[in-house]
Amino acid sequence: MSARVAGPGQARPLRLGRIAVYTVLVLFALFYLMPIYVLLVTGLKSFDQVSLDRMWNLPQSFSLDSFRDAWFGNEQTAIRGLANNFSNTLLLTVPATLISAMLGSLNGYVLAKWKFRGADVLFPIILFGMFIPYQAILIPLVQTTQALGLYGSIPGLVFVHVVYGIPITTLIFRNYYAGVPSELVEAARIDGAGILGVYRHVLLPLSLPGFVVVAIWQFTSIWNEFLFAIVLTSNPAVQPIMVALNNLAGSYSVQWNVQMAGALMAALPTLLVYILLGRYFLRGLLAGSLKG
Amino acid sequence: MQQSRQESAVSIAVSPPRTRRALVTADRLISIALIAPSVVLIAVFVYGFIGRTFYISLVRWNDLAPDYTFVGLANYIRLLDSERFQIDLRNTVVFTTTFITLCLAVGLLLAVLLDSGIKGEALFRTIYMFPLAVSFIVTGVVWRWLESPSSGLNLLFDAVGLPFLKNGWFTDPNIGILGVVLAAFWQTSGYVMALYLAGLRGIPDELREAARVDGATEWQLFRRIILPLLNPITLTAVIILGHISLKIFDLTIAMTGPGPGFATDVPALFMYETTFFGSRFSQGASIAMVLLLLVSGLIVPYLIYNARHELQR
Numbered sequence: 334m335s336a337r338v339a340g341p342g343q344a345r346p347l348r349l350g351r352i353a354v355y356t357v358l359v360l361f362a363l364f365y366l367m368p369i370y371v372l373l374v375t376g377l378k379s380f381d382q383v384s385l386d387r388m389w390n391l392p393q394s395f396s397l398d399s400f401r402d403a404w405f406g407n408e409q410t411a412i413r414g415l416a417n418n419f420s421n422t423l424l425l426t427v428p429a430t431l432i433s434a435m436l437g438s439l440n441g442y443v444l445a446k447w448k449f450r451g452a453d454v455l456f457p458i459i460l461f462g463m464f465i466p467y468q469a470i471l472i473p474l475v476q477t478t479q480a481l482g483l484y485g486s487i488p489g490l491v492f493v494h495v496v497y498g499i500p501i502t503t504l505i506f507r508n509y510y511a512g513v514p515s516e517l518v519e520a521a522r523i524d525g526a527g528i529l530g531v532y533r534h535v536l537l538p539l540s541l542p543g544f545v546v547v548a549i550w551q552f553t554s555i556w557n558e559f560l561f562a563i564v565l566t567s568n569p570a571v572q573p574i575m576v577a578l579n580n581l582a583g584s585y586s587v588q589w590n591v592q593m594a595g596a597l598m599a600a601l602p603t604l605l606v607y608i609l610l611g612r613y614f615l616r617g618l619l620a621g622s623l624k625g
Numbered sequence: 626m627q628q629s630r631q632e633s634a635v636s637i638a639v640s641p642p643r644t645r646r647a648l649v650t651a652d653r654l655i656s657i658a659l660i661a662p663s664v665v666l667i668a669v670f671v672y673g674f675i676g677r678t679f680y681i682s683l684v685r686w687n688d689l690a691p692d693y694t695f696v697g698l699a700n701y702i703r704l705l706d707s708e709r710f711q712i713d714l715r716n717t718v719v720f721t722t723t724f725i726t727l728c729l730a731v732g733l734l735l736a737v738l739l740d741s742g743i744k745g746e747a748l749f750r751t752i753y754m755f756p757l758a759v760s761f762i763v764t765g766v767v768w769r770w771l772e773s774p775s776s777g778l779n780l781l782f783d784a785v786g787l788p789f790l791k792n793g794w795f796t797d798p799n800i801g802i803l804g805v806v807l808a809a810f811w812q813t814s815g816y817v818m819a820l821y822l823a824g825l826r827g828i829p830d831e832l833r834e835a836a837r838v839d840g841a842t843e844w845q846l847f848r849r850i851i852l853p854l855l856n857p858i859t860l861t862a863v864i865i866l867g868h869i870s871l872k873i874f875d876l877t878i879a880m881t882g883p884g885p886g887f888a889t890d891v892p893a894l895f896m897y898e899t900t901f902f903g904s905r906f907s908q909g910a911s912i913a914m915v916l917l918l919l920v921s922g923l924i925v926p927y928l929i930y931n932a933r934h935e936l937q938r
Contacts, residue, residue, distance in 0.1 A: 354738050361735060362752045365811065368767040371777075375770075385776035389784075439659045447656040453936060455664070457928040462671040464924040466872045468896045468913040470674035472681055472906055477674075496670045499663045528652040528659075557760030559875040564901060575762040579879055582766040589770065596766045600759050607758035611751060615819060618757065 376594035403595035418577035429494040437502020445510035463500035509543040550617035682910035700911035732817025754815035765879025768808035801888030824858040
């Protein structure tokens, strides 16, 4: 905190302060990057180079064996590859993201522009659903999905993620549409547009940034989700990637380098989204704290 | 308010009152129809299921075969008596307080430093926040090895001449839970930094200038003006971090599980194992209800506060 803004005659304390600031910033950057370094160097080592006391050493030779084993599996070492689970997660995440974005958009539109009596009470009641510990609904959820024939299937997981995604997607779209001037809506209605016409011709064309924020949010959270995935799927052929990764890493018998390679591949899609669309990612994050 | 304005605008524009009313009613019906599916789903899958879980917690279904004999609060009494649950509650308190404190302190520090007009701000910000895009499972897998007693951070401490910092991390029966806190902190602190940074950006420069003109030192400016203005953000951060830490589950499973002597056990994990490994559904439901109660104590006042606040605007 010694970074005082110096007057013209005080260049030196400023410079010292700057050095301190950068030192702190760089040290923290190293802290956040450290696990990525370990993931990378361990994933690039072959099994004979991996040892606990040389964790931080760079690989002596470049090997993609760990990635191959983590992806395709290896019968000799009884490793189940993650390729199949990766595509399970993709098949789960994409439809769930699209459907919940659509639902959220419609809900947000009604709650922002067609407020009915009690809407202000209904909204926090819906929002509560995104904060609950899902343990509190898990037993009935298993019973219900079993009764509906959705248990243990990808469509079942899609349905569950759409349902429990309603609060956050509604929240983001409601706050987003609240920023659209009501005059635009009124003008369209004077021109004779009904509720659906206003949505299609006024709100929807303005919605792209809202859809991007919601899509990134839902994609990231569904991709990374674990509790629903592990409780609602028992068959390894249907399991999403995080469950498979946890199984892969859960046994100490599985080679450590393969675990790291698998973790890196499981993290890659959401990391790419973050790097490419970071601005929208941040907006979703801030929206999640209710202040849109 | 907004709606009455819309209606009056319509009434001026559309002259025959009968068509107007028909139009409004049709749109009103459609608006209800649009939101109804979501409302029904939330009513059933959130509130209905919570009710059902509560009901299950009051019966004797502690075996594979469902048994709906009413036993009152027996499952809760047994739960509060169990040593594992007492350890869980202690762990939750330790986890929540240290996790929130660490995230707030570092989040604020980094935000202030990033806001001080340094070069490469965007790069640092990107680095501090990328763990937010990573799954708790991935975080757990990596940190399990980083906190391995014979490797990882302990090797690093040796290398930089700080061997006294070496410890057993999550394998330590006494402070194991703090090992999980460290990994959770790595994952989540960037979020707090982003919140504070957005808050700092929202403070007008004129305010700082005025304070400097009045002769305030930078420290006084920060302590007396900036920090109080950030209070609402601190509240938000505490609520969000609080509900994450009360519910922590994925990270614990991927890193350690219950740990030695339940050193890293938490209620969410206890519920999961009791219900889905132990098939003691009513007992599991009672843990879930206690967990829900803890989270609600934090979230419900916040939701009400937010809703009131919004109505006033």
